[in-house]
Amino acid sequence: MKKQYNKLVRDGVPQIIIESGRQCKTRTLSDQEYKEALLTKIVEEVEEFRTSNSEEELADIYEVLDSLIEFLQYEPMHIDYLKMKKKENRGSFKDRIFLEDVVE
Incomplete structure (x- = not known):
């Protein structure tokens, strides 16, 4: 019985499938895909x-x-820096603040 997945999987998944005695069809995605x-x-x-x-x-x-x-x-350290700057400027989410509305 064939089951369609059509999704991105971890690199080791095809080998795990083969080692379990099953077959699978894969392809390498283009950059955009x-x-x-x-x-x-x-x-x-x-x-x-x-x-x-x-x-x-x-x-x-x-x-x-x-x-x-x-x-x-992207540079992971730069992502961390951006995260830190946002936290400094706007805070984090630790206070659990839920904005309901703003009156103009």
């Missing part, structure tokens, strides 16, 4: 985390973000 697949994967992993609250799913989110940062050739 890869970027879109990474963005789709982030949403998928966030949704999985929302339902499971699992540290493992949170780790998956980090892995996808790391892959996106590397693909876009």
Whole structure:
């Protein structure tokens, strides 16, 4: 029985499938396809985390973000710097503030 996935998977998944005695069809994505697949994967992993609250799913989110940062050739330390600057200027989310409305 064939099951369609059509999604980005970790590099070791095809080998795991083959070692389990199954067959799989894969292809290498173009740059644009890869970027879109990474963005789709982030949403998928966030949704999985929302339902499971699992540290493992949170780790998956980090892995996808790391892959996106590397693909876009962003400097991880610069991303950390931007995060720190935003935190200094606007704060973090630790106080759990939920903005309901603003009157102009």
